[in-house]
Amino acid sequence: MENPGTSATGGWWLYAIPLFTKNEVRGYFLHSTDHISEWGQWPLYIALLIAAVCAAMVSWFRPGGCAWVGRHKKGVAIPGPKGWPIIGSLMDMSVGLAHRRLECLARTYGAKKLMAFSLGSTPTVITSDPEVARDLLSSPHFADRPLKQSAQQLMFGRAMGFAPNGDYWRLLRRISSTHLFAPRRIAAHEIGRQADCTTMLSDIRDESNINGGAVKLRRHLQKAALNNIMGSVFGLRSVDAETEKNLREMVDEGFELLGAFNWADHLPWLRVLDPLRIHSRCARLVPRVRSFVKDIIEEHRQRDNTADSDFVDVLLSLQGEDKLHDDDMIAVLWEMIFRGTDTTALLTEWTMAELLLNPQVQGKLQAELDAVVGSNRSLREDDIEKLPYLQAVVKESLRMHPPGPLLSWARLCTEDWHMANGMCVPAGTTAMVNMWSITHDPEIWERPHQFRPERFLPSEGGQHVDVRGNDLRLAPFGAGRRVCPGKALGLRTVQLWVAKLVHHFTWLPSPNHPVDLTEILKLSCQMATSLTAVPLCRIPAPSTEQPPTSPFP
Numbered sequence: 001m002e003n004p005g006t007s008a009t010g011g012w013w014l015y016a017i018p019l020f021t022k023n024e025v026r027g028y029f030l031h032s033t034d035h036i037s038e039w040g041q042w043p044l045y046i047a048l049l050i051a052a053v054c055a056a057m058v059s060w061f062r063p064g065g066c067a068w069v070g071r072h073k074k075g076v077a078i079p080g081p082k083g084w085p086i087i088g089s090l091m092d093m094s095v096g097l098a099h100r101r102l103e104c105l106a107r108t109y110g111a112k113k114l115m116a117f118s119l120g121s122t123p124t125v126i127t128s129d130p131e132v133a134r135d136l137l138s139s140p141h142f143a144d145r146p147l148k149q150s151a152q153q154l155m156f157g158r159a160m161g162f163a164p165n166g167d168y169w170r171l172l173r174r175i176s177s178t179h180l181f182a183p184r185r186i187a188a189h190e191i192g193r194q195a196d197c198t199t200m201l202s203d204i205r206d207e208s209n210i211n212g213g214a215v216k217l218r219r220h221l222q223k224a225a226l227n228n229i230m231g232s233v234f235g236l237r238s239v240d241a242e243t244e245k246n247l248r249e250m251v252d253e254g255f256e257l258l259g260a261f262n263w264a265d266h267l268p269w270l271r272v273l274d275p276l277r278i279h280s281r282c283a284r285l286v287p288r289v290r291s292f293v294k295d296i297i298e299e300h301r302q303r304d305n306t307a308d309s310d311f312v313d314v315l316l317s318l319q320g321e322d323k324l325h326d327d328d329m330i331a332v333l334w335e336m337i338f339r340g341t342d343t344t345a346l347l348t349e350w351t352m353a354e355l356l357l358n359p360q361v362q363g364k365l366q367a368e369l370d371a372v373v374g375s376n377r378s379l380r381e382d383d384i385e386k387l388p389y390l391q392a393v394v395k396e397s398l399r400m401h402p403p404g405p406l407l408s409w410a411r412l413c414t415e416d417w418h419m420a421n422g423m424c425v426p427a428g429t430t431a432m433v434n435m436w437s438i439t440h441d442p443e444i445w446e447r448p449h450q451f452r453p454e455r456f457l458p459s460e461g462g463q464h465v466d467v468r469g470n471d472l473r474l475a476p477f478g479a480g481r482r483v484c485p486g487k488a489l490g491l492r493t494v495q496l497w498v499a500k501l502v503h504h505f506t507w508l509p510s511p512n513h514p515v516d517l518t519e520i521l522k523l524s525c526q527m528a529t530s531l532t533a534v535p536l537c538r539i540p541a542p543s544t545e546q547p548p549t550s551p552f553p
């Protein structure tokens with residue numbers, strides 16, 4: 001398969017650049033010991049340089065820019081910005097908020113259905129249209145993902161999210177959907193989620209008492225998210241403070257590395273320079289991760305676990321062709337920690353921010369909770385089915401703030417893909433969906449910038465929308481065969497947390513820290529300024545004196 005970071009037919013001239021840049025700017029051509037012949041060859045160098053510059057200029061005028069030279073197939077050309085010579089539209093992806101910038105470009109070029117652009121030598125397309133998004137995400141031609149340098153180094157090449165479409169990937173999907181994400185498995189972990197939530201509520205109350213009211217919510221959500229995943233994936237255990245700190249450091253560093261937009265993924269000759277120090281930082285992180293996860297696997301190997309097996313036990317029990325190598329297991333388990341923690345915590349933070357800015361929505365949600373749950377007991381997960389407004393609030397939050405505005409990880413086109421309108425996406429193209437643009441499209445959503453959960457309530461003139469990948473107007477979990485396998489767990493967790501936070505407290509904005517909805521796009525899109533709010537107790541949180549199910553005290 002073609003290397004996704006490079007192009008076979010387009011942007012060939014980019015490969016001339018290292019000839020002039022390697023060896024401390026003197027270039028391979030200049031690396032001669034024969035000084036006389038060096039000078040004698042100058043006209044050749046200059047001619048080559050002029051040829052490269054001319055080729056760059058010619059390619060630059062193509063729709064989509066430098067990486068699209070020779071790639072537009074017969075038929076209708078895909079419109080798009082030419083960007084800059086050599087780098088194409090790399091600046092649009094790496095500076096500011098890529099989803100907003102790409103939406104602007106698609107509008108400018110009349111390319112909502114499909115826009116071509118260049119990320120260095122990587123030909124790329126993006127759609128902001130739900131119909132095209134559906135066709136693209138569910139097409140077998142887009143069932144692979146381009147592998148970033150950081151993901152490859154951090155072992156994700158063998159994890160589910162980046163494994164190529166094939167037997168190994170299908171095995172991982174099958175095992176995880178049966179043993180981790182099946183409804184009965186999710187239900188079995190409710191006790192753990194409830195305990196994590198209880199700990200979170202009491203930590204929030206304590207912090208509020210100590211700080212005279214205001215609480216920084218993110219820290220509490222991240223801790224609960226990590227507990228939740230550690231519980232569901234690794235089994236319930238208690239770890240000491242040092243291990244917890246170690247794990248947090250590794251997760252934070254991994255987020256930074258995977259979330260960083262690395263120019264070297266698209267300009268391969270930059271890899272030797274390692275401008276963002278991605279390579280060296282990954283090389284330091286991997287042995288730490290390996291040793292941490294390996295210890296957990298070894299612990300599972302030693303113990304007698306006939307009764308309550310967790311996901312690690314399931315992976316260890318695989319036999320024959322399904323049996324996983326230890327390194328593969330480490331990659332699979334590590335990925336779950338990554339995907340499972342940031343998305344749920346930051347979606348809850350966005351939801352709480354909207355509830356602070358829209359007190360009437362918060363009040364209506366509390367009224368629904370009081371009517372269904374009452375004030376004498378705490379919410380159970382089976383209550384959620386009877387709480388349509390809660391579900392609508394979380395949907396509206398997913399619409400306004402999809403955690404992956406560009407669906408997090410792109411897809412790779414493995415065979416020429418012909419569209420009904422005559423456009424063709426050639427094999428080797430990276431493909432993205434601008435979900436943020438779709439969920440903010442005024443032709444699809446009335447007053448899209450307003451937080452209005454009622455739009456999802458048929459009883460109040462709204463419409464039912466399935467967010468699990470069947471309706472591409474709102475598909476924050478992606479769609480098709482690579483749709484997020486953790487969607488049910490993610491939704492359940494966020495619904496539980498939001499319900500509990502609002503049932504037990506009334507949330508007010510902090511006078512010193514107004515709610516700031518500025519976004520920052522890393523691995524996911526999160527609030528640039530973490531949310532600070534004042535919780536007023538309305539129903540005392542249940543006692544934390546529960547069975548010790550939370551891995552972190």
Ligand code: HEM
Binds near residue numbers: 347476
């Ligand atoms: C609010 C929560 C979440 C959101 C918004 C979310 C979103 C996404 C998106 C957009 C994708 C890419 C889908 C595509 O290419 O079509 C994805 C993939 C994935 N997600 Fe999630 N996710 C969430 C929670 C979780 C959780 C809790 C887990 C696991 C514990 C998880 C594990 C994964 C994995 C393994 C993939 C890669 C699947 C593959 O390539 O086959 N996600 N997620």
